[in-house]
Amino acid sequence: MGVGLAPVALLLCAVCAPALGDKHSLFYIYTSLSKNVDLPGIYDFTAMGLLDDSEIDYYNSKDQMKIPRQDWMREKMQEDYWEKGTQSRKSKEQWFRVNVDILMQRMRHNQTDLHVLQWRHGCEVDDKNGKMKYLSGIDEYSYDGSEFLSFDDENMRWVAPVPAAEPTKRKWDNVTILNQYTKGYLERECVDWLTKFMEYGQESLRNxxxxxxxxxxxxxxxxxxxxxxxxxxxxxxxxxxxxxxxxxxxxxxxxxxxxxxxxxxxxxxxxxxxxxxxxxxxxxxxxxxxxxxxxxxxxxxxxxxxxxxxxxxxxxxxVGGFFLVVIVVVVVLVLRHKGMICWRSDGETNGDINGPVSYNQVSMECDEMNSASGVEG
Structure with a gap:
């Protein structure tokens, strides 16, 4: 299945879109490939945090360490933050490896093609005189570059745009505490982390x-x-x-x-x-x-x-973190042209890998899939 230039342009424009007014955002993006690709800088699994579209932390399956991408993150966040974050992302990496294979089976895709699973989650706020007001939250998964599953924050339920996602929707909607926790993270915990990061970042940018x-x-x-x-x-x-x-x-x-x-x-x-x-x-x-x-x-x-x-x-x-985001998007789409891609998007939460609810407890497909969205900031 090929990918034309139009979808690529649309995705790039989506990444480049300007934020209006005093809006700020914090998102985490995880990308997992179904097999190794012999391309420089492209790994089986990557994860990154983005504050207002600028990369603030990064992890890949080769180095297996969550590291800061901004000087103020390195200076302000304690060592245990990075240790807990590393363990959380290692857990997510294992979850993604399992679920890429499961989704390939569900989609009846063969093992020779390349697939990508991506997860993005986070929040957007309005900053009025230093007080952050929650505007919206995103917790979504994409498969092969197409939307697979997303969380409806207002109604506190999962939305399955394709039939293949229905088993996951039914299973996750039956776990009330999971949906409550997801909503709580998007509306409160994510906003708290965004506020903290904004304070740290603004301090470093004053000059x-x-x-x-x-x-x-x-x-x-x-x-x-x-x-x-x-x-x-x-x-x-x-x-x-x-x-x-x-x-x-x-x-x-x-x-x-x-x-x-x-x-x-x-x-x-x-x-x-x-x-x-x-x-x-x-x-x-x-x-x-x-x-x-x-x-x-x-x-x-x-x-x-x-x-x-x-x-x-x-x-x-x-430049910087934005360049890396664009590289990921372009490479994923190029690879999708050669094979197929599995993309799921969700987000991180606080710095503790053991939150009140872990996606490790909830499978994406019946009992075969165990989600790994631990709690991470």
Missing amino acids: HSPPDVYVFAKKSQTSSDKLTLTCLATGFYPKDLKMRLRRFTTSLPDHLLTSSGVRPNGDGTYQLRKSVDIQKEDTAGYDCYVTHSTLQEPVTKEWDGSCKDCRMGIIVSF
Whole structure:
């Protein structure tokens, strides 16, 4: 079964989508392959934590250690946090190995093809004056790049979009305490961890959070008689930033602009880029206007009308943790093109691997599948 370019683009856009307002998110993503793939940097099992799309911790089946991806995580979290997290992810790794095989049998897929099981879970909050308000939670599994099972937080039940997921839905819905615990984690415990991580991260970013703003032009890729004028703001934190491309102080309409969306940099800061195509001879009066919470007054950068900075090295599209997320998505889809993929998404919780309820107690398919979502922050 092949995968076209459209699904790849949609997935990448989903990862790149900007967060609006003062929203923040904490998600954990686990990915397991049904067999070893001889590709550099691709492992049978990986797990990562993402705070506002920036990678904060990482684990793979080769090194088998949960490690920090941000300096502030390394400095703030105690050693036992990483020890417990490592044990939890080792447990999940074993669970995934078992369940990839079981789902392959259920789907009647052969052992020669490659399959991927992925699990994502976490929460999104609204930050108002430092007080986090729960907005939504996600606990979902995907198989071969398609949705397999998800948790309906409002109604506290599992949703099976495909017939093959029905046995799991029925089994898990019959375990009331599991659904209660899942809802409690998404709405409370996840929010608590997100709040703590945000406090740690903000403290480390205080000295380098204002945006650096650049405006430059290059030849348009769509028309030889046009230039693409771009405004780039990078290195800012928090991620809420407003940018306008203007001519003679009048903002250009949004339908004429192309936006990258807010993207994470590798150091925990963010970047945003907006572009517009203009006529080559139309070089007067353009500027970039940026407002951000760290600025006492807006930044205005005027374009000098030249194209000398078309290839400036400051333009970074994907770096740090975001780069790794995109790599995982692309590789998984490429591998799916060669074989098949099994994808399940759920999340981590606090730092204790023995929570009040463990998915180890609940099978995904009758008594054959034992879930391993231990409690982890």
